[in-house]
Amino acid sequence: MTEYAITTAQLAKIYPGVRAVDGLDLRVPRGSIYGFLGRNGAGKTTTIRMLMCLASPTHGSASILGLQWPADRLAILQRVGYLSEKKLLFEAMTGRDLMRFNRPYFPRWSDEAAKRYAERLEIPMDRAFRKLSQGNRTKLCLLLALAQGAELLILDEPTSGLDPVVMDQLLKVLIEDYAGEGRTIFLSSHNLAEVEKVADWVGIIHQGKLLLEAPLEEIRADFRRVAASGNNLPAQPKAQIFSVASSGSFTEYFVRNDAERFAAGLRAQGAAVLETSPLNLEQVFLQLVKKEEPCISGNIGATPAAVSSSI
Amino acid sequence: MFVRVNSASGLPLYLQVESQIKHAVAAGALKQGDALPSVRKMASDLRINPNTVARAYQDLERDGLIRTVPGGGTYVADHVPGLLKTEKMKRLRPYAMQLAVEGTHLRLSPDEIVKLVEDSLDELGVKP
Numbered sequence: 286m287t288e289y290a291i292t293t294a295q296l297a298k299i300y301p302g303v304r305a306v307d308g309l310d311l312r313v314p315r316g317s318i319y320g321f322l323g324r325n326g327a328g329k330t331t332t333i334r335m336l337m338c339l340a341s342p343t344h345g346s347a348s349i350l351g352l353q354w355p356a357d358r359l360a361i362l363q364r365v366g367y368l369s370e371k372k373l374l375f376e377a378m379t380g381r382d383l384m385r386f387n388r389p390y391f392p393r394w395s396d397e398a399a400k401r402y403a404e405r406l407e408i409p410m411d412r413a414f415r416k417l418s419q420g421n422r423t424k425l426c427l428l429l430a431l432a433q434g435a436e437l438l439i440l441d442e443p444t445s446g447l448d449p450v451v452m453d454q455l456l457k458v459l460i461e462d463y464a465g466e467g468r469t470i471f472l473s474s475h476n477l478a479e480v481e482k483v484a485d486w487v488g489i490i491h492q493g494k495l496l497l498e499a500p501l502e503e504i505r506a507d508f509r510r511v512a513a514s515g516n517n518l519p520a521q522p523k524a525q526i527f528s529v530a531s532s533g534s535f536t537e538y539f540v541r542n543d544a545e546r547f548a549a550g551l552r553a554q555g556a557a558v559l560e561t562s563p564l565n566l567e568q569v570f571l572q573l574v575k576k577e578e579p580c581i582s583g584n585i586g587a588t589p590a591a592v593s594s595s596i
Numbered sequence: 597m598f599v600r601v602n603s604a605s606g607l608p609l610y611l612q613v614e615s616q617i618k619h620a621v622a623a624g625a626l627k628q629g630d631a632l633p634s635v636r637k638m639a640s641d642l643r644i645n646p647n648t649v650a651r652a653y654q655d656l657e658r659d660g661l662i663r664t665v666p667g668g669g670t671y672v673a674d675h676v677p678g679l680l681k682t683e684k685m686k687r688l689r690p691y692a693m694q695l696a697v698e699g700t701h702l703r704l705s706p707d708e709i710v711k712l713v714e715d716s717l718d719e720l721g722v723k724p
Binding site: 318453456457460461464478481482483484485501502505506563565 | 601603604608609610636639640641642643644645646647648651
């Protein structure tokens with residue numbers, strides 16, 4: 286058994302004129318709930334489709350559950366539950382038909398679990414797929430992925446289009462049945478508040494590159510906003526500063542480690558440090574990806590490229 | 597379940613869980629020997645990552661507030677944690693500082709700020 290559920294090495298998908306995924310090195314620890322975040326078009330779905338052997342990479346390699354990828358495709362597909370972004374199934378089939386259809390492909394399929402999920406997520410199982418609302422289609426796709434008893438769930442925006450009650454039920458199901466069992470959940474989402482609650486690892490992808498991959502706890506502990514007032518303060522991102530904004534004598538820094546020492550340094554320069562406050566995931570995400578250029582590369586501790594501080 | 601978390605508050609979730617359990621013990625809602633929910637039960641009730649709850653439980657156990665029986669659940673400890681006085685003061689000092697800053701900012705007098713603390717102690721039923 287390997288330590289990681291998913292690893293990729295320099296994984297890339299390059300279309301003419303677009304580097305959709307550009308040298309991705311992912312490390313998804315086994316047993317984690319990993320939030321895979323990025324803006325629209327950042328490369329999330331392309332990455333996921335490559336992992337599921339639905340798109341072939343331009344170059345790079347990956348390993349899933351310790352299996353050879355993509356050579357062991359069959360074993361991978363049997364052991365990984367997948368929810369696609371489009372949430373499409375055979376239109377004429379009902380939920381019950383689809384259960385019968387999927388069951389033989391998955392050795393660990395459980396009818397009992399499927400029935401339970403149908404109840405918990407309130408899915409009409411006797412209606413043809415094409416007659417289902419978008420929310421119910423998503424739920425049915427999720428049920429099929431969950432009931433196959435997968436060791437790894439790869440979910441492409443699982444909560445998009447779900448109403449708050451069902452979303453709440455889904456999170457409960459995922460935590461009860463998957464987390465803490467050594468099973469891994471890799472999910473992409475735009476709902477940062479929800480990811481912040483359930484995830485313990487976060488990867489942020491921007492323009493096909495991984496900007497940050499870290500335990501959420503580390504992000505919470507290390508990333509700080511430092512508000513200072515004074516003259517001639519450093520105005521360029523460098524070392525641990527990954528974003529700076531100045532207006533008049535007021536300067537706002539976003540730093541990613543040693544915030545206390547950084548603040549002490551500012552004080553030594555005669556500045557008044559007004560506040561040092563922790564950042565939530567949404568603030569970190571916005572500070573990292575709001576600009577054109579990537580401003581942090583690789584993992585925490587890497588040296589960021591110098592970028593313009595004009596905002 | 598008495599614990600509630602708010603992911604928008606800026607306070608780490610494990611600290612929210614910790615402080616609410618501490619509060620419940622201080623207020624007598626949880627008594628010595630009372631069982632706490634399992635990590636997974638608490639996590640799924642709150643829709644948070646099980647590791648977050650585990651971290652909170654570890655911290656509370658280290659502080660001596662709860663004890664874990666291997667394979668047999670988690671309970672409120674029989675004895676109040678026996679920390680050194682200096683350590684207790686050190687832990688509380690940031691909260692006192694925050695109260696002092698906020699109180700001064702709102703132009704409360706020192707007496708009024710102290711009175712607030714006394715009132716809170718009264719509410720908990722702690723006798724001087």
